[in-house]
Amino acid sequence: MRLELRDITKSFGDKQVLKGISLAAEGGKAFGLLGRNGAGKTTSIRILMNVFPANSGEILFDGAPMDYSKVQFGYLPEERGLYPKKKIIDQLVYFAELKGMRHSDAVKSVDYWLERLGMSEYRSKRLDTLSKGNQQKIQLVTALAHNPQIVILDEPFSGLDPVNAMLLKDVVKEEIAKGKIVLFSSHQMNYIEEFCDSIAIINGGEVVLTGDLHDIKRNYPRNRLVVRSEQQEAIRKEFADKCTVEEDGALLITLTSSEEKQSVMKHLTDRYDIDEIKVFEPSLNDIFVEYAGQQE
Amino acid sequence: MGQFGKILKFELKNYFTNKVFVGVTVFLAVAIAVVMFFPRIMEGFQKEEGSTVTDTSRPVMLIAGENAEAVSQAFSEAFTNYEVKMADGNMEAVKEQIIAGEVECAFVMESLTAYTYYVNNLSMYDSNTVIADEVLQSIYRMSAMIEGGISAEEAGAILSVQMEHETMKLGKDQMENFFYTYIMIFALYMVILLYGQMVATNVATEKSSRAMEVLITSAKPASMMFGKVLASCLAGFIQLVVVFGTALICYNFNKAYLDETGVIASMFNMPIDLFVYMLIFFVLGFLIYAFMFGAVGSTASKLEDINTSVMPITMLFVVGFMVVMFSMTAGNVDTILMKVCSFIPFTSPMAMFTRIAMTTVPFYEIVISIILLIASVIGIGLLSAKIYRVGVLLYGTPPKLGAIIKAIRKA
Numbered sequence: 001m002r003l004e005l006r007d008i009t010k011s012f013g014d015k016q017v018l019k020g021i022s023l024a025a026e027g028g029k030a031f032g033l034l035g036r037n038g039a040g041k042t043t044s045i046r047i048l049m050n051v052f053p054a055n056s057g058e059i060l061f062d063g064a065p066m067d068y069s070k071v072q073f074g075y076l077p078e079e080r081g082l083y084p085k086k087k088i089i090d091q092l093v094y095f096a097e098l099k100g101m102r103h104s105d106a107v108k109s110v111d112y113w114l115e116r117l118g119m120s121e122y123r124s125k126r127l128d129t130l131s132k133g134n135q136q137k138i139q140l141v142t143a144l145a146h147n148p149q150i151v152i153l154d155e156p157f158s159g160l161d162p163v164n165a166m167l168l169k170d171v172v173k174e175e176i177a178k179g180k181i182v183l184f185s186s187h188q189m190n191y192i193e194e195f196c197d198s199i200a201i202i203n204g205g206e207v208v209l210t211g212d213l214h215d216i217k218r219n220y221p222r223n224r225l226v227v228r229s230e231q232q233e234a235i236r237k238e239f240a241d242k243c244t245v246e247e248d249g250a251l252l253i254t255l256t257s258s259e260e261k262q263s264v265m266k267h268l269t270d271r272y273d274i275d276e277i278k279v280f281e282p283s284l285n286d287i288f289v290e291y292a293g294q295q296e
Numbered sequence: 297m298g299q300f301g302k303i304l305k306f307e308l309k310n311y312f313t314n315k316v317f318v319g320v321t322v323f324l325a326v327a328i329a330v331v332m333f334f335p336r337i338m339e340g341f342q343k344e345e346g347s348t349v350t351d352t353s354r355p356v357m358l359i360a361g362e363n364a365e366a367v368s369q370a371f372s373e374a375f376t377n378y379e380v381k382m383a384d385g386n387m388e389a390v391k392e393q394i395i396a397g398e399v400e401c402a403f404v405m406e407s408l409t410a411y412t413y414y415v416n417n418l419s420m421y422d423s424n425t426v427i428a429d430e431v432l433q434s435i436y437r438m439s440a441m442i443e444g445g446i447s448a449e450e451a452g453a454i455l456s457v458q459m460e461h462e463t464m465k466l467g468k469d470q471m472e473n474f475f476y477t478y479i480m481i482f483a484l485y486m487v488i489l490l491y492g493q494m495v496a497t498n499v500a501t502e503k504s505s506r507a508m509e510v511l512i513t514s515a516k517p518a519s520m521m522f523g524k525v526l527a528s529c530l531a532g533f534i535q536l537v538v539v540f541g542t543a544l545i546c547y548n549f550n551k552a553y554l555d556e557t558g559v560i561a562s563m564f565n566m567p568i569d570l571f572v573y574m575l576i577f578f579v580l581g582f583l584i585y586a587f588m589f590g591a592v593g594s595t596a597s598k599l600e601d602i603n604t605s606v607m608p609i610t611m612l613f614v615v616g617f618m619v620v621m622f623s624m625t626a627g628n629v630d631t632i633l634m635k636v637c638s639f640i641p642f643t644s645p646m647a648m649f650t651r652i653a654m655t656t657v658p659f660y661e662i663v664i665s666i667i668l669l670i671a672s673v674i675g676i677g678l679l680s681a682k683i684y685r686v687g688v689l690l691y692g693t694p695p696k697l698g699a700i701i702k703a704i705r706k707a
Contacts, residue, residue, distance in 0.1 A: 046513075046689070049513045051512055051513055051685075051689070052685070052686075052689075073513065075509075075510065075513045077506070077509035077510060077513075079506040079509050080506060080509075081505045081506025081507050081509065082505070082507045082510065083502075083505065083507050084505055094302070094306050095510060095514060097302045098299060098302060098303070098511075098514040098515045099514055100298070100299075139510070142510050142514075
């Protein structure tokens with residue numbers, strides 16, 4: 001399975017919200033959609049899900065134009081909310097039926113997911129009697145119960161306690177393992193780094209960076225070393241102005257070129273008592289701030 | 297069918313599990329039943345009490361001044377609802393008695409042709425002076441004729457001569473049709489405003505609870521809109537069937553007690569063709585407004601905004617209602633205004649139905665009106681689904697009409 005967006009544009013009135021979004025996501029992998037507030041993530045997702053059409057551009061599924069009658073989407077919107085006054089089982093079955101499931105299948109699937117998320121005891125309760133985190137787990141069922149090929153999760157981890165976050169991680173990993181396309185949108189970079197193989201950073205309606213996360217990181221100049229040692233002061237003296245102290249207390253040594261790094265590493269390990277030494281790779285957070293931080 | 301059917305089922309279930317909806321329906325049915333059984337129950341009570349319903353329960357009317365005795369005799373025959381008495385005190389005492397409520401009214405005769413009528417609160421429907429005038433007039437004429445040499449019997453015969461007449465109606469009997477037309481128009485008014493408001497609130501609730509975010513990605517806006525509106529239409533229809541069905545059953549059960557006036561009988565003896573027209577106009581009228589209410593509901597982002605947003609629709613509807621009601625009560629439903637209104641889709645359900653019921657309308661006019669209405673229902677339905685799709689994703693202040701139209705064109 002391969003999902004591809006090609007040069008999608010969209011304007012609301014005079015305001016151009018998307019200025020040509022192109023990205024590609026593979027089945028069995030998670031794709032991270034990043035961007036600051038108002039960058040155009042939700043609009044891209046809505047166009048992808050055919051809530052409204054794009055002004056121009058194509059959406060391809062396995063190379064052919066997307067057929068919405070065949071491809072199923074599961075969506076956890078950032079703005080959460082279902083029917084607060086309705087019984088949980090009733091509304092979950094209703095949503096699964098709307099996606100084309102038969103009643104008996106819908107009940108079976110919803111029950112499976114309630115069980116999987118540890119929510120079976122709330123089956124016939126009203127939604128508004130649940131805590132916010134539990135309501136979010138209920139909403140997750142609407143995104144998964146109909147077994148969609150494409151799962152879109154917008155900020156899935158916000159509001160979950162660590163135990164529930166763990167549970168959600170497991171569920172997401174299962175979905176990825178089933179070969180589905182999982183699209184993540186989040187501001188919590190650590191989760192994106194943990195799950196996503198590929199990312200796209202959207203800024204001001206444009207994709208400013210997209211590709212495999214490892215490749216992106218490796219493409220950064222590899223001329224910096226991160227060093228942890230008991231003899232920090234001595235190392236600092238030796239490298240003087242090439243050396244800075246990171247927030248977490250590690251030393252960052254900038255070399256004149258990346259070819260030097262092998263010899264410098266050898267020199268350091270020979271001479272000092274080193275706890276840890278590695279080539280510096282930027283975190284996703286750093287990359288995000290670099291690409292999405294400027295302009296607009 | 298698929299999606300639409302599921303939405304329809306879900307929304308209908310919402311109505312039938314809504315305690316307020318069920319409560320109101322049951323209350324209305326019971327209220328109607330009580331009204332229908334009332335004459336029977338009353339009769340039962342009266343039989344138990346026997347014929348001792350006394351005369352003292354009648355209000356008192358006092359006569360004073362010139363010829364009081366003769367006048368009070370004549371009045372006690374004319375005012376059978378009153379206990380007519382001679383005043384035995386002075387004027388001040390009479391006035392005090394009236395203010396105190398012991399006496400309802402008093403006639404103080406200045407001569408046989410002039411009097412003053414005293415009453416505490418003058419009711420809108422007080423026709424005592426009219427009756428008194430007639431009685432006094434005939435007394436005066438009688439005595440004048442006798443003075444002129446005509447015998448008392450002859451004079452009596454002249455004064456009480458009756459004209460014979462017969463009415464042949466070639467068109468409709470407005471009197472007979474008035475009541476069910478009135479009830480139908482009123483029911484339509486109530487149901488449209490009530491259910492329209494419900495549809496608008498329903499859409500706005502989904503929007504404000506953000507259930508819309510999932511719904512809009514799960515179902516087609518047109519299915520959502522048509523499902524919701526048809527569910528409300530069915531729910532309203534079932535409610536009316538329950539209420540009027542109860543009325544019909546109770547009517548047949550109590551026919552003997554209710555038929556005296558003829559008014560109630562005329563309501564239930566509606567000709568079948570008129571009943572069919574009523575159904576057509578009712579359903580179409582309901583749909584056209586429900587679609588508009590739904591569309592407006594989708595543009596409101598908070599429930600509080602609903603009332604102001606639906607104002608223009610409500611105004612449009614109330615104006616149509618007023619035109620029809622005034623024409624009906626004025627007895628002339630063939631004015632140019634009514635004719636125009638009976639072709640405009642927003643007013644035709646009420647105006648055309650009233651004209652069909654109360655005058656003779658050429659068949660082709662009815663057909664044109666219905667075709668226009670059906671076309672508008674479909675058009676407004678599709679348009680409202682478009683507004684819905686654009687509207688449900690707009691949050692913040694309700695957009696202006698122009699902005700919505702622009703957004704629909706672009707979408």
